[in-house]
Amino acid sequence: MREYNPRVIEKKWQEIWEEKRVFEASNDMAKEKFYALIEFPYPSGQGLHVGHPRPYTAMDIVARKRRLQGYNVLFPIGWDAFGLPTENYAIKNKIHPRKVTEQNISRFKEQLKSIGFSFDWSREVDTTDPKYYKWTQWIFLKLFEKGLAYKKEMPINFCTSCKVGLANEEVVAGKCERCGSDVIKKVKNQWMLKITEYADRLIEDLETVDYVEKIKAQQINWIGRSTGVELDFRISGKDDALKVFTTRPDTIYGATYMVIAPEHPLIDKYNDIIENMDEISKYREYVSKKSDIERTELTKEKTGVEINGLKAVNPVTNKEIPIWISDYVMMSYGTGAIMAVPAHDSRDWEFAKKFNLPIIEVIKGGNVEEEAYTDTEQGIVVNSELINGLEVKEAIEKMSDWLEEKGLGKRTVNYKLRDWVFSRQRYWGEPIPLVHCDKCGWVPVPENELPVMLPDVENYEPTETGESPLANIKEWVETTCPKCGGKADRETDTMPQWAGSSWYFLRYVDPHNDKELASKEALDYWLPIDWYNGGMEHTTLHLLYSRFWHKFLYDIGVVNTPEPYKKRTSHGMILGENNEKMSKSRGNVVNPDDIVKEFGADTLRTYEMFIGDFEKSVPWSENGVKGCRRFLERVWRLQDIVVSGDSYTKELETNIHKTIKKVSEDYETLKFNTAIAALMSLLNDFNSHGKITTTDLKTFLILLNPVAPHITEELWQVCGLEGMLHDQNWPVYDEEKIKDDQIEMPIQINGKVRGTVVVPADSSQDMIKEKIEENENLMKYIEGKKIVKEIFVKGKIYNIVVK
């Protein structure tokens, strides 16, 4: 027997697979398809780390298994290559980001290939390729055409010293990450996408897909649909009103003051009447230095300032109430103003306590002097003329009706979800294909002129004014209006990284098409994606954005499914040996190349899957890697004990069929760790007999193949089995053969296991009772006592209750 040498056999089989094009999806659309998708990587400068192969191996296992089951499998790969780190690296090292991207991609490619993933490399996609981003731009134009893209004044983070716009990630504790200077909010006119228009459908259609429950919950919470009433509170003595949204119109009688966002425009409108404008301006400044997250973190102490000189009028009591500003009210949610009901809202209660504002109980049920009573399930309305004595739910309905009748308010729906800010003042992104003409406004670049190519620039730094570096290229910016032919300027903002990743899975089905983003035929055949696995961190952005784009493409007839992904699962992170997140600074990063070199790709793959519960994060362990290598060494040595024939005992045959069932099911339910454990047990079984038959060897190798594809192919060949493993069929278990003849049944006395009896699997209660009576140890608990009850679950347990 040769020594197990993964370096040689892994390279050998990778070459054979490539040459034979084993993993290319077939164009035979008569076959049943299976589309397995992983999140395509961002090719960073650091290269792959051991976290990457975890989800890739998982989906590779499923893809390989489905191929052996006869499916036409599409398991593609590509590069999400636009983005900030590459651009920053380019700025720092004065290398074109294109060049950096190319280098990173080739490194990633080499690494991924060495692990033996069964990707269809012929369909590789790169979001920075003009042939690709032509279609990203095309989708944007369609969105624009349908009125789903619009311009809006939005604040950006702006570094006062670098004079550049910063991403949230680049702002650390209110300071610029690079230079440490103050970061301020600068208002810019930005392109926005109306994802909110799809909010209801994004919630409703979750019912039609098979996502892990926590993903659905998180998306639903993120979209945050709530129904309520929008109503006006008049400003006393002015022909003006504060619009508020409330889900609790039943508590209006308890609204004793109002709070508006510090940024609320009403403040500026009445700045000559407001008596304490200085104090207000100071508070506004204090708030403006805080990020939204900091504003939300300020949970301990409420802050705020009363607006002196302005009062609002409660529309049901007609009483004057004060107006305050506070940072707990945000301009970005609802109307930027609230009616405060301290008796029945915790935040309002805290605020009222701090500033000594009146608390009026309008729902009976708690003690509003101690804490806010927020229960909507029980409680009777009091102190509320129109609705006294009603339950909360009835009161909400009645009050809403009344407000609508009187024209004081109307029922509305509010969402937490905000529209998608689509502009970036950056170089390394897709140019937004619009032209601004003084006469015609924003005009789309004609489709036949796409792609709008990213021009070469000298300097990738954004401009002093916060414009994109593209703004400096006069000859690129200045163009003619496609509509009137007059002078016009190109949009210089680029798209966010999310753009290219919102539709990449569509391109995979027909990646070389230069007429359409993909042919109708290919889209109809391959969609929806059967299984998409990815990280939880993408739940509310990428996953939601791509669902939104897909729904839009469905509406305009490009795709034929309203949802892109039939099934979505997620994986846990791989931590360092010290149980902390892997990072350069912590010095606990493990490079998969080293593992492949020292132990082999099959060992890496096996360990990544055996490491623990796939959905949970787990620490890396070098000893665990060794254990998996040892397992594969034992598998390798099977070649010494092969004999011809079928399973030699009934028990072994049963074990084989049980393992086929277990492994087949576990691979489909993300339980790779227990699938491998079952294969280890089966191997132990073979070894304890000191032999394995060719029939059993075949089954074993096929079952293990998706996890450790190289060693199993090699053994198939070495042992002289017919053909090649990747051409075989997935084994099927026989329901009859997984049944045990004899079982060891646990016997409980008063719920405690006191022994077992060995009986035929289908024994009746009487037969087991007989066995129990033969057992002295068991009888010693029963004799002299009265049997009160006997519980018998066939094939499972026998419990005798005595007194």
Next chain:
RNA sequence: GCCGAAGUGGUGGAACUGGCAGACGCGCUGGACUCAAAAUCCAGUGGGGCUCAAACCCCGUGCGGGUUCGACUCCCGCCUUCGGCACCA
């Protein structure tokens, strides 16, 4: 503060739908092989009691209660850890 997930041996983790807790690995201990070591193989391994040994007994799935013939699993209350967050009115 809110939302979500999770707490099981020295360790990573198993345990069907409420039915023998600790599968399979790692580590550790002992043995075989070796001049020796590594590798490999064999045996043992939750804690405690009683044993030459076995049989057997008690305790044990974050904590406190509860439901049940029977609870890692279900219910109520708490504690801790991790992840997400936009004080959502």
